[in-house]
Amino acid sequence: MRAIAALSGGVDSAVAAARLVDAGHDVTGVHLALARSSSSGGRERGCCTLDDARDARRVADLLGIPFYVWDLSERFEADVIADFVEEYAAGRTPNPCLRCNERIKFSAVLDRALALDFDLVATGHYARLVHAVGGVELHRAIAAAQDQSYVLGVLTATQLAHAAFPLGDATKEQVRDDAQRRGLAVARKPDSTDLCFVGDGDTRAFLGSRIGRVSGDVVDAVTGDVVGSHTGVHGFTIGQRRGLDLRRPAADGEARYVVEVDVRTSTVLVGPAALLDVDEVVGIRPTWTGAPLGDRSVDVTAQLRAHGEPIEARAWMEREELVVSLRRPVRGLAAGQAVVLYDGTRVVGSATVERTSRRVAA
Amino acid sequence: MTARAYLDHAATTPMVPAARAAWIEQSERVGNPSSLHASGRRARRVVEEARESVASQLGVRPSAVVFTGGGTEADNLAVKGLFWAAGEAAGARRVLVSAVEHHAVLDPAQWLADAQGAALTLLPVDGLGRVDLDVLAHELTGPPVAVCSVMWANNEVGTVQPVHEIATLCRSAGVPFHTDAVQALGHVPLDLDGIDAATLSGHKIGGPVGVGALVVDPRRDVTPVLHGGGQEREIRSGTLDVAGIAAFAAAVEHAVRGQAERSAHLLGLRRALERGILAAVPDAVLNGDPGERPDRRLPGNVHVSFPGCEGDLLLMLLDAAGVDCSTGSACTAGIPEPSHVLLAMGASLAAARSSLRFTLGETSTVADVDAVVAAIPAAVDRARRAGTVSLRTV
Numbered sequence: 001m002r003a004i005a006a007l008s009g010g011v012d013s014a015v016a017a018a019r020l021v022d023a024g025h026d027v028t029g030v031h032l033a034l035a036r037s038s039s040s041g042g043r044e045r046g047c048c049t050l051d052d053a054r055d056a057r058r059v060a061d062l063l064g065i066p067f068y069v070w071d072l073s074e075r076f077e078a079d080v081i082a083d084f085v086e087e088y089a090a091g092r093t094p095n096p097c098l099r100c101n102e103r104i105k106f107s108a109v110l111d112r113a114l115a116l117d118f119d120l121v122a123t124g125h126y127a128r129l130v131h132a133v134g135g136v137e138l139h140r141a142i143a144a145a146q147d148q149s150y151v152l153g154v155l156t157a158t159q160l161a162h163a164a165f166p167l168g169d170a171t172k173e174q175v176r177d178d179a180q181r182r183g184l185a186v187a188r189k190p191d192s193t194d195l196c197f198v199g200d201g202d203t204r205a206f207l208g209s210r211i212g213r214v215s216g217d218v219v220d221a222v223t224g225d226v227v228g229s230h231t232g233v234h235g236f237t238i239g240q241r242r243g244l245d246l247r248r249p250a251a252d253g254e255a256r257y258v259v260e261v262d263v264r265t266s267t268v269l270v271g272p273a274a275l276l277d278v279d280e281v282v283g284i285r286p287t288w289t290g291a292p293l294g295d296r297s298v299d300v301t302a303q304l305r306a307h308g309e310p311i312e313a314r315a316w317m318e319r320e321e322l323v324v325s326l327r328r329p330v331r332g333l334a335a336g337q338a339v340v341l342y343d344g345t346r347v348v349g350s351a352t353v354e355r356t357s358r359r360v361a362a
Numbered sequence: 363m364t365a366r367a368y369l370d371h372a373a374t375t376p377m378v379p380a381a382r383a384a385w386i387e388q389s390e391r392v393g394n395p396s397s398l399h400a401s402g403r404r405a406r407r408v409v410e411e412a413r414e415s416v417a418s419q420l421g422v423r424p425s426a427v428v429f430t431g432g433g434t435e436a437d438n439l440a441v442k443g444l445f446w447a448a449g450e451a452a453g454a455r456r457v458l459v460s461a462v463e464h465h466a467v468l469d470p471a472q473w474l475a476d477a478q479g480a481a482l483t484l485l486p487v488d489g490l491g492r493v494d495l496d497v498l499a500h501e502l503t504g505p506p507v508a509v510c511s512v513m514w515a516n517n518e519v520g521t522v523q524p525v526h527e528i529a530t531l532c533r534s535a536g537v538p539f540h541t542d543a544v545q546a547l548g549h550v551p552l553d554l555d556g557i558d559a560a561t562l563s564g565h566k567i568g569g570p571v572g573v574g575a576l577v578v579d580p581r582r583d584v585t586p587v588l589h590g591g592g593q594e595r596e597i598r599s600g601t602l603d604v605a606g607i608a609a610f611a612a613a614v615e616h617a618v619r620g621q622a623e624r625s626a627h628l629l630g631l632r633r634a635l636e637r638g639i640l641a642a643v644p645d646a647v648l649n650g651d652p653g654e655r656p657d658r659r660l661p662g663n664v665h666v667s668f669p670g671c672e673g674d675l676l677l678m679l680l681d682a683a684g685v686d687c688s689t690g691s692a693c694t695a696g697i698p699e700p701s702h703v704l705l706a707m708g709a710s711l712a713a714a715r716s717s718l719r720f721t722l723g724e725t726s727t728v729a730d731v732d733a734v735v736a737a738i739p740a741a742v743d744r745a746r747r748a749g750t751v752s753l754r755t756v
Contacts (some may be wrong), residue, residue, distance in 0.1 A: 115748035
């Protein structure tokens with residue numbers, strides 16, 4: 001098959017591409033130029049730096065495959081960065097990696113690849129595709145520590161039918177060793193951790209520059225007292241404990257957390273950890289990897305963060321919304337995050353968290 | 363890999379046998395032209411004979427030929443060196459360059475403005491890419507100009523500038539005039555009479571990469587960019603590359619002597635390529651000057667916009683089909699930027715992004731042209747489909 005291998009310049013995508021070549025596919029390497037700073041005339045890019053582009057090119061050289069850079073910065077700006085900023089401005093906490101997979105890698109890139117008569121788009125995500133009778137299933141990676149099925153949970157059956165994840169059965173160590181064996185210079189390159197489009201890693205400053213700073217009060221959710229001030233609600237996310245800079249300690253001496261962000265009044269509410277516990281999650285914009293859920297509840301496990309542990313739950317659809325009733329509460333779940341549902345290791349679907357609640361008060 | 367149709371001669375050219383032979387011959391011998399012993403004298407003789415050969419081919423004095431490490435260095439030396447020298451002598455701070463210059467001229471000029479207090483004016487061009495002489499004449503009447511640089515022929519769209527008219531205007535105003543003649547040499551007649559400085563590059567004319575020359579009137583003061591041994595007239599330092607210079611001289615001789623015949627050959631292929639492309643893709647748009655006169659357009663340049671296509675995708679598809687071409691100037695990271703040349707000519711962003719450049723060379727054949735024409739329809743069809751989806755908003 002003819003495959004586009006997205007080469008980020010990192011070790012995972014390099015080995016993923018190498019494995020596709022080994023499997024006999026006709027592979028073309030593509031480095032995606034996603035974020036670029038407009039002020040520097042496009043020469044310096046926050047993400048996918050020139051070094052990354054060069055690393056990606058050297059991987060392609062070694063694999064003997066053609067290599068191109070695709071400039072998708074306009075799409076990335078419109079579909080990922082603008083969304084990220086808008087969500088924060090609305091007091092929510094989005095996951096831009098999911099969004100990028102949904103709108104860029106397996107939409108803009110995939111659409112373009114298919115139009116160019118390619119069959120597949122491959123990435124270095126750790127997840128497995130299982131070709132079952134009913135269609136392609138997305139499963140967790142064999143190595144739990146590496147599993148990235150969560151950030152792919154937004155993909156639909158159509159998108160998955162044209163995806164390839166060659167690293168689903170590997171551990172990170174195996175991938176690094178494989179890269180070393182193949183002589184790929186990126187074998188020991190550190191993993192990227194920060195958001196790719198926030199060059200210096202300072203997300204709060206990035207958001208501040210995009211949203212503008214509207215200062216406001218930090219209010220104790222229990223007593224209603226003003227206990228501090230802030231320079232913009234975008235700096236806060238539900239469950240956050242650090243950086244609150246409170247003037248007064250709580251009466252009970254316990255740590256306080258962000259429990260609510262009110263954009264309209266620019267108020268950040270803080271309270272004890274107990275106020276963060278939720279066990280009912282309502283999600284909007286559901287996506288399904290196969291058959292959609294109906295209004296009859298089914299047993300699932302729910303994952304609420306990229307590296308969060310799976311929690312047993314029942315889930316069902318109510319009108320357009322996905323309701324997830326967790327068997328035990330989770331602490332600090334912000335609106336805007338993704339809930340991904342699993343049946344065993346298989347991804348069922350996902351939704352964006354709209355609101356949360358506690359069935360029984362703590 | 364099977365034989366490819368190489369239509370990117372404006373990027374670089376295959377080495378001509380005479381240049382390769384000269385390079386190999388000199389690479390087998392030792393000697394620094396600056397050394398005083400017999401080996402050094404022998405090397406010096408090779409360099410000076412090369413200088414005389416280049417000078418005689420171009421009709422200039424040997425002392426006008428300053429060998430450099432390529433076209434970019436020569437452009438930097440001309441723009442910065444003439445600016446600095448004029449600043450020292452007359453306090454002139456203005457720099458005039460055309461909006462369609464190669465980055466090797468544009469970026470030094472911009473740097474002079476950003477870092478050295480120069481006042482930079484980009485001379486506008488018309489829809490064919492030609493500098494507006496009235497604007498130039500007007501600019502020359504303002505505060506003193508340190509240097510004016512307008513390329514002989516454009517590397518993207520092949521437009522030939524009225525260099526002698528520009529040189530005359532500059533001369534009347536007492537302004538040093540430089541022209542980047544890298545793309546023109548060997549393709550159009552090159553008369554350097556009345557031109558203060560001209561840039562030449564080896565690898566665009568069948569010589570090696572990394573050697574070129576600034577042909578600069580010996581009466582002109584040029585402040586050095588590279589300081590060191592002062593090997594070249596005290597304005598360019600660095601050990602002389604004997605093999606490279608010998609090969610460069612052989613390439614210049616080849617380029618100048620065969621120019622008329624080469625241009626006729628290229629023009630024939632260009633007509634066939636343009637006809638073939640327009641027949642295959644009727645709504646394709648030819649860019650640049652449609653004329654065939656050597657004072658209007660490089661004979662081997664075909665520049666086409668394919669409406670609805672993205673140039674970088676077309677390039678990729680043609681690449682896969684065995685055709686080497688270009689979307690414009692290459693960029694280090696391989697990221698296609700919309701061409702500043704087309705934008706200066708008034709093209710829309712979409713048109714600028716939908717363009718491909720095919721540049722023919724003397725080893726190009728009818729088979730190369732046929733290969734492009736055969737590959738174009740499917741490539742355009744696919745790129746149109748892909749272009750539509752990639753522009754779609756979700």
